[in-house]
Amino acid sequence: MTCHKRYKIQKKVREHSRKLRKEAKKRGHKKTKKDPGIPNEAPFKQEVLREAELRKQRLEELREKQKLARQKEVAKKRKLEAAKNDPKAKKKLEKKEPTQKRQTKPLTPVDNNSRKLFCRELKKVIEASDVVLEVLDARDPLGSRCPQVEQAILQLEEKKMLVFVLNKIDLVPKENVEKWLKYLQNELPTVLFKSSTQLTDKNMQAKGLGIRSCGIDVSKGNTCAGSQCLIKLLGDYSRTQKESKTLKVGVIGFPNVGKSSIINSLKQIRTCHVGLVRGITKHVQEVHIDKQVKMLDSPSIIASPANLKVALALRSVTDIEKLGNSLEAVKAILKHSNQQKIMLQYNIPDFKNPLEFLTLLAQKRGMLKKGGVPDMEKAARMLLYDWTGAKISYHSHLPENHELPPHLSESTIEGIQRSFNMEELHVSNTNTIKAVRFPNMASSIPFHSTGPTSGVLDENEVVEEEAVEQEEMEADGQEVEAKVEVLGSEDGDDADIEDDDVAEAEPAVISTKGKQTSGKGSTAGAEQRQLNIDFTTVNQEDDAYDFNKDYF
Structure with a gap:
C-alpha cells in the first residue's frame, strides 16, 4: 500500500470519528436511571410485587430447564462418540435403531380450535353427566337457550336431569329477573346465580401466596350469590339416588355465558380458565366441589350458521x-x-x-x-x-304468550320437578335476590330478543371457519365478475377502438366557460375559450435535472 493511500484512509477515519463525537455532544450523555420502585400509596402494590416475584420464578425455572436440556444433549453426544470408538456398543445401537423406527408412528396434528373437536367434547360431557346445568345469560335468557341440545339430553335412554342456571343477574333490573324466573320455572328448575369475578389462582395458593398476602380488594365483584342454593340442590339430589357415588354435573352453554366462572365460584378458587376471549375452554375439565359433587366443564355450544x-x-x-x-x-x-x-x-x-x-x-x-x-x-x-362480557347492562322482554317448546312435554316437566325440592329452591332464590345489588331500569338498555339460538351437535353438520371464508370469497369473486361483465357490455363501443386509431386521433378540444361575475362589468353570455391539446406527440426528453449539463 502506498503512503498516499494510507494517509488518505487515516484522514477519512479522523473525519468520521470527529463527526461521531460532534453528534454525541448534541445528543448529550444519557445517564442510566435507577428503578424508583413501587410507591407505598400505589393501589394493588402487593399484587404488582407478587407478579414480579412470579416472573422471576418463571425465568429461573426456564433457565434451569434449558440448563438440564443442554446437559442432556452433551451427555448424548459423548455417548455417541464413545459408541463410535467402541465396536461392541456400535452393534447394540444398530440393533436398537430398527425397533425404534417401528415404535415411532406419525401422529396426526389435533387442532384445538376445531369446531368438530368442540362437538365431540360436548357430547362426552352430556353422556358422562347425571345432571346437566344449562347456563343462561340473564340479559337474554331466551337467546342463550339451545333447543337442539335440550332435546338431545332429554331423549337419551339414561335419564338426565336438566336444570337452568340464570347467570349474570347483577346486570339486569330486579323486576326483569323476577319475571324471567317465573317464566323459566314453569318449564324446568331454575337457579339464580351471580359469579364472583375476582378469585385467586390455584397455582398461587400452592406457592404460599394466599389471599392475605395478595392484598386483593374485597368489593362487589368478589362476592358470589346463589352458590349455596346450587350446592344444596345438587347435594339433596345426590342423596336421593340409590347408588352411593359422586354426582357428575355437566355445565353447558353458549360462549361467554359464564360456565367456567360458575365452577370457579363454587370451588372458591380459579381452577378453570376464564376471560373475554370466546371459546377458552376446549377440552373436558373435571373439578371436585366436594365428596358428593363433581363438575364437568365443557366447551361452548356451536351456533348454527342459519341463525340471525x-x-x-x-x-x-x-x-x-x-x-x-x-x-x-x-x-x-x-x-x-x-x-x-x-x-x-x-x-x-x-x-x-x-x-x-x-x-x-x-x-x-x-x-x-x-x-x-x-x-x-x-x-x-x-x-x-x-x-x-359482564360490562353492559341490557335486558330483554318476555314473550307475550308462553308456549312449551316441542321437546318438552308436561310429563317430563313433572318428572324433573319431582326430583328436586321446588319449595326450598324458591326460598333460596328469594334470598339470592335480596343479596344482589341490581341496576335501575332507567340505566339498562332494552334489547329485542330473537328467540332461542339453534346449535349444532353432529360433527358432520359442522362447517369449519376456513370453508365458510372460502365460500364468502368465491361469492364475492362471482359478484365482481358479474359487475365487470355488465360494465364491459355497456362500454363495448369504446373497447373496440384499437391502438392504431388512438395514434391517429386528432387533437382534443377542451372548452372552458368563463365565470359569470355579478356587478357592472358582468356580461350576459359566458366567455368560451378553446385549448388545443395534442395527445399524439410524446415528449421524449426527460424533465429531470441533469447535473452534467445544468450544473455550473
Whole structure:
C-alpha cells in the first residue's frame, strides 16, 4: 500500500470519528436511571410485587430447564462418540435403531380450535353427566337457550336431569329477573346465580401466596350469590339416588355465558380458565366441589350458521379479534337495541347509522389511525367485548304468550320437578335476590330478543371457519365478475377502438366557460375559450435535472 493511500484512509477515519463525537455532544450523555420502585400509596402494590416475584420464578425455572436440556444433549453426544470408538456398543445401537423406527408412528396434528373437536367434547360431557346445568345469560335468557341440545339430553335412554342456571343477574333490573324466573320455572328448575369475578389462582395458593398476602380488594365483584342454593340442590339430589357415588354435573352453554366462572365460584378458587376471549375452554375439565359433587366443564355450544346475525354476533364461538365481519355484527346489535339508551351509555351524540356511531365512538375513546382517521374496526371489537362480557347492562322482554317448546312435554316437566325440592329452591332464590345489588331500569338498555339460538351437535353438520371464508370469497369473486361483465357490455363501443386509431386521433378540444361575475362589468353570455391539446406527440426528453449539463 502506498503512503498516499494510507494517509488518505487515516484522514477519512479522523473525519468520521470527529463527526461521531460532534453528534454525541448534541445528543448529550444519557445517564442510566435507577428503578424508583413501587410507591407505598400505589393501589394493588402487593399484587404488582407478587407478579414480579412470579416472573422471576418463571425465568429461573426456564433457565434451569434449558440448563438440564443442554446437559442432556452433551451427555448424548459423548455417548455417541464413545459408541463410535467402541465396536461392541456400535452393534447394540444398530440393533436398537430398527425397533425404534417401528415404535415411532406419525401422529396426526389435533387442532384445538376445531369446531368438530368442540362437538365431540360436548357430547362426552352430556353422556358422562347425571345432571346437566344449562347456563343462561340473564340479559337474554331466551337467546342463550339451545333447543337442539335440550332435546338431545332429554331423549337419551339414561335419564338426565336438566336444570337452568340464570347467570349474570347483577346486570339486569330486579323486576326483569323476577319475571324471567317465573317464566323459566314453569318449564324446568331454575337457579339464580351471580359469579364472583375476582378469585385467586390455584397455582398461587400452592406457592404460599394466599389471599392475605395478595392484598386483593374485597368489593362487589368478589362476592358470589346463589352458590349455596346450587350446592344444596345438587347435594339433596345426590342423596336421593340409590347408588352411593359422586354426582357428575355437566355445565353447558353458549360462549361467554359464564360456565367456567360458575365452577370457579363454587370451588372458591380459579381452577378453570376464564376471560373475554370466546371459546377458552376446549377440552373436558373435571373439578371436585366436594365428596358428593363433581363438575364437568365443557366447551361452548356451536351456533348454527342459519341463525340471525344478532344471534351469531353474541353467541358465535369465533374469537372477536379474528371475526371478519365485526361491523356487520355491530349493525345487528344496534338494530335490536334502543338508540337513546346506547347514546347515554357511551356518552355519544345522536347518530343516523351504525358507521356514524362507530366513528363517534372511536373519536370519543381515542381509537385513531394515522392522520386522525377513526379506527372503526377497533371500536366495533370493543363494543362486542362489552356486550358479550359482564360490562353492559341490557335486558330483554318476555314473550307475550308462553308456549312449551316441542321437546318438552308436561310429563317430563313433572318428572324433573319431582326430583328436586321446588319449595326450598324458591326460598333460596328469594334470598339470592335480596343479596344482589341490581341496576335501575332507567340505566339498562332494552334489547329485542330473537328467540332461542339453534346449535349444532353432529360433527358432520359442522362447517369449519376456513370453508365458510372460502365460500364468502368465491361469492364475492362471482359478484365482481358479474359487475365487470355488465360494465364491459355497456362500454363495448369504446373497447373496440384499437391502438392504431388512438395514434391517429386528432387533437382534443377542451372548452372552458368563463365565470359569470355579478356587478357592472358582468356580461350576459359566458366567455368560451378553446385549448388545443395534442395527445399524439410524446415528449421524449426527460424533465429531470441533469447535473452534467445544468450544473455550473
